[in-house]
Amino acid sequence: MNFPELDTETIDRILEMAWEDRTPFEAIERQFGLLEKQVIALMRREMQASSFKMWRQRVSGRQTKHLKEREFVAGRFRSQNQKGS
Template structure:
């Protein structure tokens, strides 16, 4: 799937969505066309290493309960 060039504003919006506990990877894919692996790669490139690790831990912890929060 080809995507339009991501602007800094688009990248910022994707990061904000990914950091939110109320937005799923499916919603990010629907709006921006990025799958979970692509979002993780973007987050790894953009966030500081400690922030990325904390985000991944939170995503994993919420992963099993995500349906409850959506």
């Protein structure tokens, strides 16, 4: 899968955001331009197989990882490192 040029610090931040339960894939796309499929491919590439498998099981079907499936809209904490509105 093709990725834009990403430095180590950016990759680390993307991995951190993907691990966070409350950070949706849309926030990663808005900040770094990576689609959900690209984030999954990056996680697969950068993580050990067992860690990736555990992460996929945890985020699969998780409502908080997709803005459209969230029950809440506002009033939740957002990291100062996260760009966008």
